[in-house]
Amino acid sequence: MTESTKKPAAKSFESSFSELEEVVRKLETGGLSLDEATKLFENGMKLATKCNEILSSSELKITRLQANFAEQMNLVPDSDNVAEDEFDDEDA
Amino acid sequence: MTGNYESGQDNSGRQTAYTVSAVADYLKAALESDPRLADLTVVGEVSGYRNPSSGHHYFALRDEQSVLRSVMFRSGRGGQFLADGTQVICHGRISMYTARGDLQYYVDQVEPDGVGALQQAYEEMRKRLEAEGLFELDRKRPLPELPAKIAVITSPTGAVIQDILNVLTRRYPLAEIILIPTSVQGEKAAPEIVQAFQALNALDDIDVAIVARGGGSLEDLWSFNEEIVARAIFASNVPVISAVGHETDTTIADYVADRRAPTPSAAAEIVAPDVRDLGGYVTGYVARIDDLISRTVRDSRSQFEMAVDRMNLRVPDTTQPRQRIDDLLTRARLAGQRMVESSKLRLQTVEASLNALGPEKILGRGYTITRLADGSAATSASQFSSGDKLGVTFADGSVETTVDEVDATAEASDP
Numbered sequence: 208m209t210e211s212t213k214k215p216a217a218k219s220f221e222s223s224f225s226e227l228e229e230v231v232r233k234l235e236t237g238g239l240s241l242d243e244a245t246k247l248f249e250n251g252m253k254l255a256t257k258c259n260e261i262l263s264s265s266e267l268k269i270t271r272l273q274a275n276f277a278e279q280m281n282l283v284p285d286s287d288n289v290a291e292d293e294f295d296d297e298d299a
Numbered sequence: 300m301t302g303n304y305e306s307g308q309d310n311s312g313r314q315t316a317y318t319v320s321a322v323a324d325y326l327k328a329a330l331e332s333d334p335r336l337a338d339l340t341v342v343g344e345v346s347g348y349r350n351p352s353s354g355h356h357y358f359a360l361r362d363e364q365s366v367l368r369s370v371m372f373r374s375g376r377g378g379q380f381l382a383d384g385t386q387v388i389c390h391g392r393i394s395m396y397t398a399r400g401d402l403q404y405y406v407d408q409v410e411p412d413g414v415g416a417l418q419q420a421y422e423e424m425r426k427r428l429e430a431e432g433l434f435e436l437d438r439k440r441p442l443p444e445l446p447a448k449i450a451v452i453t454s455p456t457g458a459v460i461q462d463i464l465n466v467l468t469r470r471y472p473l474a475e476i477i478l479i480p481t482s483v484q485g486e487k488a489a490p491e492i493v494q495a496f497q498a499l500n501a502l503d504d505i506d507v508a509i510v511a512r513g514g515g516s517l518e519d520l521w522s523f524n525e526e527i528v529a530r531a532i533f534a535s536n537v538p539v540i541s542a543v544g545h546e547t548d549t550t551i552a553d554y555v556a557d558r559r560a561p562t563p564s565a566a567a568e569i570v571a572p573d574v575r576d577l578g579g580y581v582t583g584y585v586a587r588i589d590d591l592i593s594r595t596v597r598d599s600r601s602q603f604e605m606a607v608d609r610m611n612l613r614v615p616d617t618t619q620p621r622q623r624i625d626d627l628l629t630r631a632r633l634a635g636q637r638m639v640e641s642s643k644l645r646l647q648t649v650e651a652s653l654n655a656l657g658p659e660k661i662l663g664r665g666y667t668i669t670r671l672a673d674g675s676a677a678t679s680a681s682q683f684s685s686g687d688k689l690g691v692t693f694a695d696g697s698v699e700t701t702v703d704e705v706d707a708t709a710e711a712s713d714p
Contacts, residue, residue, distance in 0.1 A: 248588060265473045
């Protein structure tokens with residue numbers, strides 16, 4: 208699944224883990240045929256394996272926002288500086 | 300003017316008239332020639348503080364009797380301590396601003412007058428922001444359980460970011476860290492932290508943010524007591540964990556944040572769970588599935604045997620396989636218990652034991668699956684009528700046969 212490799216590890220884990228929870232919930236509810244139970248069991252084992260793979264093989268990704276991020280995002284106000292002259296706008 | 304200042308009279312007996320500039324220049328030179336005024340430390344209270352966009356600081360220093368007009372250019376240090384009413388110690392020189400005729404104190408460095416003054420300013424602001432509701436507990440947001448993107452607002456160099464990355468590498472390598480670099484002390488720090496939060500709010504997929512700084516003096520940590528920083532944290536789109544200084548330091552930022560961590564490392568532990576714990580939850584679910592599937596197989600087995608008995612089919616001695624299945628179930632249960640106690644490494648072992656319980660393996664031990672004419676598994680003798688096709692699946696193949704007689708009504712017909 209190319210989609211899951213692109214997703215952040217935390218998201219992949221979260222979705223596999225909640226599917227695993229769902230499998231347990233269905234098995235706990237019961238009333239399943241042997242066929243259905245066997246399929247859930249197999250799916251649950253696959254999901255557990257996937258979860259463990261994500262947990263053991265993920266690496267922390269580090270992104271650094273550029274130091275001039277504020278300028279890039281137009282967060283720095285335009286330099287409408289008044290004249291450098293001291294006290295140019297001061298009233299006595 | 301190159302005049303002779305002493306001979307203040309001309310021939311007619313009238314005083315010489317000097318130009319304004321000449322007098323101003325003379326005063327300026329006189330002031331600047333005094334070594335004491337050229338290297339002067341003054342203590343006083345700040346009033347009339349202004350900080351226009353030029354970046355320079357304009358204020359007056361005063362005490363009960365007198366006022367000293369003061370300026371600190373933006374290159375000066377300690378501008379963050381300038382606020383009306385605060386007591387400061389300044390260093391600088393006295394000179395003359397001739398264009399305005401003002402005697403001025405040109406400050407190059409400002410320090411708070413002792414920790415007492417800072418402490419007082421801190422307490423005042425804390426009370427004000429508290430009254431405004433910025434610290435209310437019911438506006439604190441819960442942290443996400445499994446954050447995918449964690450923003451870290453701190454200095455890009457130094458131990459703090461390294462500590463945070465080390466902890467997350469070890470405990471939770473599932474996330475992406477977005478480092479938003481800022482100064483964390485000095486005059487630039489507060490506006491940069493505010494900008495960092497603005498940048499954070501412009502990103503739409505961040506789950507949680509950490510704002511952190513290592514230990515230091517109250518002056519060093521002061522940026523995190525500034526009102527603009529408090530308001531930036533308050534306005535954050537995502538929950539914020541603050542980790543400023545050591546455990547004993549509590550800044551305004553800590554009060555506003557959704558969660559306070561005693562140290563930057565602790566923030567990294569609070570922000571996400573440990574993968575070892577997550578692995579434990581997975582293992583717990585595997586054990587639970589193990590237990591549930593064992594029960595289902597056991598139930599199916601007894602139904603299957605009842606059907607076999609009812610149909611009076613010739614089957615091999617069922618005592619032995621039955622015992623084997625019981626053994627397997629016991630073993631699976633023990634394996635499950637071991638799983639819960641041990642780590643996720645045991646997963647494969649359990650998978651293997653569980654596979655041994657699969658329907659294919661049961662077939663290998665003498666059981667068969669009885670199928671209806673459409674190929675689906677039969678669960679009751681009443682599904683058959685005399686003359687119906689009946690399929691029997693063995694582990695290694697199947698037999699097709701025809702039903703001679705059905706005795707489905709005899710509920711308790713034990714041969």
